Amino acid sequence: MCGIAGILGLTSGPPPQTSELVAMITRLRHRGPDGEGIYSDRRVGLAHARLSIIDLEGGRQPLHNEDKSVWVVFNGEIFNYIELRPLLEAQGHRFYTHSDTEVIVHLYEQYGDDFVQHLNGQFAIALWDTRRRRLVLARDRTGIRPLFYTRTASRFLFASEIKALFACPDVARRLDPQALGEIFTYWSTLAPRTAFAGIESLAPGEMMAVDEHGDARRHRYWDWSFPEHATPPARPVEDYADELRALLVDAVRLQLRADVPVGAYLSGGLDSSIIASIIKNFSDTRLCTFALTFDDAEFDESAHQYELVQYLGTHHTSLRCRSADIATAFPRTIWHTETPILRTAPTPLMLLAERVRAENYKVVLTGEGADELFAGYDIFKEAKIRRFLARAPQSRWRPRILERLYPYLTHSPANGRAFTHRFFSEGMEHRDQPYFAHIPRWTTTRRSWQFFSADLTQQLVDWDPYRRITAWLPPELSRAIPLGRDQYVEAHTLMSGYLLCSQGDRMAMAHSVEARYPYLDHRLIEFANRLPAQLKLRGLVEKFILKKAVHGLLPETIRQRTKQPYRAPDSGSFFHNGRPVDYVAELLDVKRIRESGYFDPLAVTKLMEKCGRGRAIGFGDNMAFVGILSTMLVDAMFIRESLGAADWSAAGTPRIPTRASRVFN
C-alpha cells in the first residue's frame, strides 16, 4: 500500500528538484492512487503516493514529529500502532493524526535506530533526521514491502520500485549478467543485487543510514534463527497447538485493522482456509473471499474452494483464468515485476487483484508464509528422504519411499523409478551443507543456462552456485538443525526473493490492492522457528502442528489435504495452434535475440518449436521459456524503452490481435 521515493543530495551536489520528485512518484501511481505528497529541503526530497487504508482523512504523508525535525514516508502497515500510541503518549509524545505512520517518528525520537524493533508490521520506511543530517531506510523482517536505491555522482536515490529510479536521467539502465546467473538458478537475485547493474535492494530485516556525504552503514536488525540441536518437544503437543492457535488468531486480529473493508484470498488449500476460518469465527468482519479457477484440471482447485465457501458461508468471488489470458497479461506482469521470472504464476494473481479492486476492496489477507514456517513444501520432505538415502546409499529398499511423493502432478517424476532415484541422489557430497535441500531444484533450473549466449556464458564462467550461496548465507547457519537450514534457505531465496515480491506485492499493487500476510507476523515466525522439527514435519506429514492447532475450524478434507502448490499454465499459454502470439514472435525473433546478446538464437528457436508443438511438458523447458521471454520483456521495457510505460498501464497490452474474454462468476 503506497509508494515512496526520494533523493538525498550529497554535499557536493544541487538540492533535490520538486519536478524530479514528481516524475519519480508519478511512476508509482498504481501503488498509491489516492493522493500524493512531497517534502523537500535543500538536502533531501521525500515523495509519497498514497493508498488510503488507515485514517483516511488525516494520515497524509510525508509526516513529521512535533517540531518537524524528523520526517518520514513509508509504505506498509504498522499493525500494532494502536498499542504503541498510548505508550508513546505516556512518554510525552504528541500526535496530530490517527494514522499508524505517526508512531514511527515518535519511536525514532524515543529509541533512535532501535525504533524498528517495536514495529509489528510490513513496511518500507524512509526517515530524514534534519538535526543529525541522516537518511534512515528500513525494510520489514521478511521483505513484504520493497525498497530499492542507487547512487549517482551527486546523489543517493531510493524508491519502492525501480521504475521510479529510472525516471531520473542520470541513472544507468543495464542488466547485470551476474543477476541473470542468480535468477536462472535461485529464482531471484540475492539481495542487495537486483536484475539491474547499479540498482540495489535493501534486504529483509535490514536498516541503512546514509549521511549527507553519502557514507552508508547497514545492519540486519532481525533474522530467522533455528535451534542448533534436535530436542524432543518439552511440552505436550496440545500445548504447542494451543499457543499456535492463539498466535494465529492474534495475528489475524491485528491484520484486520483498517478503515476500509478487508477480504481474503482462498486457494482451496489449508493455509488460506485457516485465515478465512479465523476471520469468520474470531472477528466481526464480513467474510468476503476471492479465488482463482483454471480450465486446466492440473492447476484448478475450485472444488476445494467451494467446499470451504459452503462450510464458512462466505461471500465469494472467483475469477476464471484461461490460458490465453496469461499471454495477454504477461507483459504487464513484467512491467510490475521489473525482473525476469521463471513461471507465469504471478499473472493470474495480478488479474485477481484487478477483480478485487472492481469489487471495491483494497486489502486482502493471504496465506503466504505457512509453508516456509511449518515445512509445507515437498522440498523439505525430499531433503529428509535424500538425507535418509545418504546414510545408506547402497540400500535397495530405501528408494521405495520415493514413490510416496508427488500425487498431484499429471506428469509426475515418480514414473521411471531409477531416474527418480538418480534425481534424488544428486548432490550427496553436499549433504552437510545448508543448501543441500535446494540442489535438485537449482540443478533443474540451471538447465536454462544452455540458452545463454556465448558472451553471457563467458561472463559467468567462474560462477559457482554453491560458492555463491555459501558466501551469501550467514556462516552460523551450518550449525542449525537440518530442517532449520532448509527453511532458512527457502525463506530467504524463494519466499523473500520471488514469492513476496513478484507474486505478492507487485501483483497486488498493480491494481492498488494491499496484500497482508498473517503468517509472517514475526511473533509467529519466532514461535515456529523454535519448534522441534518433528512438530513441523512428522515423518512425511507436513505442517503437523498447524493442522493440529486448527482442528474444528475446517472441514476434515481440507485440514488433512496434502499440499498442492499454486501453479499456472506455462509455455503453452503463449501459443495458438502451434504459433507464438505476436509479441512473443517479435521478442524471440532470431535477429532480436542475437542483437540483445543474452541468449543463443538457435537454441531459443528450437525451444520455441518444442513449445509450439506442445512438447514442453517438463519444468526445465517451461522455466527456460518463461525466463527467456520475461528477460526480453525487461530488455524492451526498461533497457530500450521501445515499449513505453503507457503501453503497460492497467488499460491493456499492445499488439495482441484478439483479446480473450474472461468469464466472471
Added chain:
Amino acid sequence: MTDTIKKRIREFVLSNYLFTNDPSALHDDESFMKRGIIDSTGVLEVIQFLNDEFGVTVTDEEMGPENLDSVISLAGFIQSKDAKTKALSA
C-alpha cells in the same frame, strides 16, 4: 537399419534436449542422466518419442536407464522390441 535408428535418435536428443544442430554435442554412449540432459520428467518425453517415431510402447518394467539412458541403449531397445514384434507375428 540400426544406423537409421541411431540417426533419428541423435537428431531427437540434440534438438529436443540440447537445442542444437551440432552433432559433436553428443556421443552415442553418453549417459543422459550423467550429462544432465534429461531429468526424471524428461524420461516421459523419450517415451512419447519412442511411441510417435517407432510405434514402441514402454512398459513400467522397461522404464529404466539400461533401455533409455543413451543413444546406444535406446537403439538397442528399439531393435529388441522390433525383433519381439516380428517374432510374435511370425
